[in-house]
Amino acid sequence: MATESTPQRAYRAACPNCGAPVDFRSPASAFAVCSFCRSTIVRDGDALRKIGQSAELFDDHSPLQLGAAGSWQGATFTLVGRLQYRYKDGTWNEWHALFDSGKSGWLSEDNGRYVMAFDAPLTGAVPTAASLQPGQQQVIEGQGFAVGSVTVARLIAAQGELPFAPNTERGFVVADLRSTRGEVGTLDYADPAAPKWSIGRSVAISELAMTGLAESAEKTLSARGVECPSCGAALEVKLSTTQSIVCHQCHAVVDVSQGVGADLAHFAQDNGMEPQIPLGRIGTLALGNKPLAWQVVGYVERCEIAQDADDEQSLWREYLLYHRTEGFAFLVDAEDGWSWTAPLTGVPQASGDGVRHEGALYRKLYDYTGEVTYVLGEFYWRLSRHERTANTDYVGTGNASKKRLNREVTGSGDTREIVWSGGETLAASDVAKAFKIAPDQQAALQRDALPTSFDRKMIGKIILWGVIIVVLLILFRCGDGGGAADCSALRSTYGEASTEYQNCLASQRSGSRTSGGSFGGFSSGGGHK
Structure with missing residues (x-):
C-alpha cells in the first residue's frame, strides 16, 4: 500500500x-x-x-x-x-x-x-x-x-x-x-x-x-472517421456529442448514436436550400453573455404543419452553433426576423395564459406543429425522418420585449419529452457582421423589410423574387405531396421550361416534408442525455 x-x-x-x-x-x-x-x-x-x-x-x-x-x-x-x-x-x-x-x-x-x-x-x-x-x-x-x-x-x-x-x-x-x-x-x-x-x-x-x-478539446477538434452507409463517402465526426451526421456527398442522415463501429442506420433526404451562413463559419456573438466565437456546425429547415387548407403556412431555418466551453445554441432565421435560443435547465412559471421567467412576463403567441424538412452538418441528438414537434411560442413584455421563449414537445405518450428554450431577437445586420456575410448577400438576410422597400432599385426586385421562390419551394415540400402545391405562378412568370418551374414540379413529386414555428424549437434528446 x-x-x-x-x-x-x-x-x-x-x-x-x-x-x-x-x-x-x-x-x-x-x-x-x-x-x-x-x-x-x-x-x-x-x-x-x-x-x-x-x-x-x-x-x-x-x-x-x-x-x-x-x-x-x-x-x-x-x-x-x-x-x-x-x-x-x-x-x-x-x-x-x-x-x-x-x-x-x-x-x-x-x-x-x-x-x-x-x-x-x-x-x-x-x-x-x-x-x-x-x-x-x-x-x-x-x-x-x-x-x-x-x-x-x-x-x-x-x-x-x-x-x-x-x-x-x-x-x-x-x-x-x-x-x-x-x-x-x-x-x-x-x-x-x-x-x-x-x-x-x-x-x-x-x-x-x-x-x-x-x-483534442484544448486545441482543435479531432475527427472520428466513418463511412457513409449510403454512398461510401468518408465522413468525419468532429464533435464529441454528435448523434447524427449528414453525408456531404449524398445528404443521407446517418445515426452514429450507437457508436461509429456499429451498424449505422441512415435515411435519404431530398435536397434543401443552400444555407445563407456556410457550415463551419465562425462568428462572434454575445448570446446572453460576453461575446464568444460560435461555429456553425448544423443547419435545419423546418415548416409549420397547416391545420387546415386555409391556414397560412410559416417556415424557418435554424443554425446549430457550437462553442467548446459553452456548448450549443441555435440561431433562428424566421419570417419575422432573426433570434437566438438555447435550452433552459429549469422551466418558467405559469401566469394566466403566459409564463414568468427570471422576473419577466411573457405572453403566449400561438401553438403549432412543425416538422424537419432538411438538415446538414452534425447534431447532438438523433434525427428521425419527418420528426414532428408540438411548439408554443412566447414573447417578452415591457423591458423584456426582445426576449423569446419556446416550449417544445417531442414524441408521444410515455416517450414524450418537454424542452424549454429561451433567447432574444437579433438584428440581421448583427448576424451579417458576425459571420462576415458578403455585402451582395446581406439583403437576403433581411426578414422585416416591406415589399415596397424594394421598388427603388431593380436589384431589390430581383432579390425579392429570389426570396419568394425560396419560400415557395420550401412550402411545397411542407404540403401533402403535390395536391396542395400550385406551380402555376412560377410557370406564368418564368415559363414552362424554366428551372424554377421544373424544380417546383420535382418538389411536388418528391413527397411531403414539413417543419415549423416562428421562434424555432428543436429535438434535443433532453434530461442528462
Whole structure:
C-alpha cells in the first residue's frame, strides 16, 4: 500500500486482476474500475477484490477526462470517475467530481450543455416510475417540479473511482424533473425500492475554470472517421456529442448514436436550400453573455404543419452553433426576423395564459406543429425522418420585449419529452457582421423589410423574387405531396421550361416534408442525455 499527499488521504493498491495501480482518493469510495483491464473492484479494508468487469467505454471524444480539475462556487474538485449510459437515442456521461472537502458531485451532460448535480436524501413520499408522465407536476422533498422526460436507460460502462458498485446487468427508469428555480432533478430507479435523487443547475465548462481537459478539446477538434452507409463517402465526426451526421456527398442522415463501429442506420433526404451562413463559419456573438466565437456546425429547415387548407403556412431555418466551453445554441432565421435560443435547465412559471421567467412576463403567441424538412452538418441528438414537434411560442413584455421563449414537445405518450428554450431577437445586420456575410448577400438576410422597400432599385426586385421562390419551394415540400402545391405562378412568370418551374414540379413529386414555428424549437434528446 502507498499513499499520496492530497487534500484527502489517498489509497493505492494493485489491481487483483492485472496488477495495475488503482487509486481511491476518497475514504467514502468503496468501488473503482481498473483503467487497464476494466475490472470492477471493491475495497475491503486494505485489500482489493474483483467483483466483475466493466464494458469498454464508447469513445465519444468528450473534452472531459479523469484527472481534469475545476472550481464550483469557490470549491475545487477533480474528476475521478465516469459513468456512461445508453438510452434509445444515444449515450450520455456522468462524471464523478470529488471536491477537496470530500464531498461528491456529478458533472452530467444536459441538452448539449452541462449540469453540476449532487445526491440528496429522499425523506418523503416518492412517486413510482410507472406513475410519472412528462408534463406532470410533482412535489419532491417539499419542492415543486415539472416532469421533463421519463426514459429507460442502462449503464454500459464505468471508469475510475465510484461511490457505488456499477451495475451493467439491466436497464432502469430515469426521470428528469425541472423547476421554476432553474434546477434539474433526477430520479434514478436503478433500485425501484430505493430510488436515488439528485439536484443540479446548469453550468458551462468555462465557468468551472477547468484544467487538464482532453488535448483534442484544448486545441482543435479531432475527427472520428466513418463511412457513409449510403454512398461510401468518408465522413468525419468532429464533435464529441454528435448523434447524427449528414453525408456531404449524398445528404443521407446517418445515426452514429450507437457508436461509429456499429451498424449505422441512415435515411435519404431530398435536397434543401443552400444555407445563407456556410457550415463551419465562425462568428462572434454575445448570446446572453460576453461575446464568444460560435461555429456553425448544423443547419435545419423546418415548416409549420397547416391545420387546415386555409391556414397560412410559416417556415424557418435554424443554425446549430457550437462553442467548446459553452456548448450549443441555435440561431433562428424566421419570417419575422432573426433570434437566438438555447435550452433552459429549469422551466418558467405559469401566469394566466403566459409564463414568468427570471422576473419577466411573457405572453403566449400561438401553438403549432412543425416538422424537419432538411438538415446538414452534425447534431447532438438523433434525427428521425419527418420528426414532428408540438411548439408554443412566447414573447417578452415591457423591458423584456426582445426576449423569446419556446416550449417544445417531442414524441408521444410515455416517450414524450418537454424542452424549454429561451433567447432574444437579433438584428440581421448583427448576424451579417458576425459571420462576415458578403455585402451582395446581406439583403437576403433581411426578414422585416416591406415589399415596397424594394421598388427603388431593380436589384431589390430581383432579390425579392429570389426570396419568394425560396419560400415557395420550401412550402411545397411542407404540403401533402403535390395536391396542395400550385406551380402555376412560377410557370406564368418564368415559363414552362424554366428551372424554377421544373424544380417546383420535382418538389411536388418528391413527397411531403414539413417543419415549423416562428421562434424555432428543436429535438434535443433532453434530461442528462
